Amino acid sequence: AQSVAQPEDQVNVAEGNPLTVKCTYSVSGNPYLFWYVQYPNRGLQFLLKYITGDNLVKGSYGFEAEFNKSQTSFHLKKPSALVSDSALYFCAVTPPRRGSSNTGKLIFGQGTTLQVKP
């Protein structure tokens, strides 16, 4: 079955320190990978995506993510965390297009709460 796992319910980091939010996936082929962020009482906002090309993808607000095919991972990173980065982060994957056999629906992880302390 196709799935996305975010192994940490919560990540705590001090402001100014680097942060990593982990994501692994189980999808055959070369999937499309996404990160979204959700602030309180708001909808999800797109941060970045990986389709093909360089394994390191840069996105909004200084975030980046590294695609690792051998480890089937797509970890979200930021060199220096801000208190304002505190939010709920979702990893998502779309299976690769293969005729009509895949619907293109996004599969979301359960989310990881990032807490950045001053």
Place this chain on the structure above:
Amino acid sequence: DAGVIQSPRHEVTEMGQEVTLRCKPISGHDYLFWYRQTMMRGLELLIYFNNNVPIDDSGMPEDRFSAKMPNASFSTLKIQPSEPRDSAVYFCASSSGLWGSPLHFGNGTRLTVT
């Protein structure tokens, strides 16, 4: 661009009542999605439309749930009759494509059924 607009932001209703949630997608987006978010189940895709046509409604939990998209700029999600277990935040999202296109979410409707 005003983004995806949902109304109401909050809805409190009694069990057995009909509830209608509304969504206006981003102009030009061909795909519209309805999601439900709860602590227990996370984000669940309920249904999605392409060019106003329902494509996949396999996530709709029961016959009490129905969704329509009468035109490219409006969609509704209706629950009739509502039950306490329907309490959740319901999100509408739109995108310009399916594969590889990011979703743009509205701010959601928080539904409480008492």
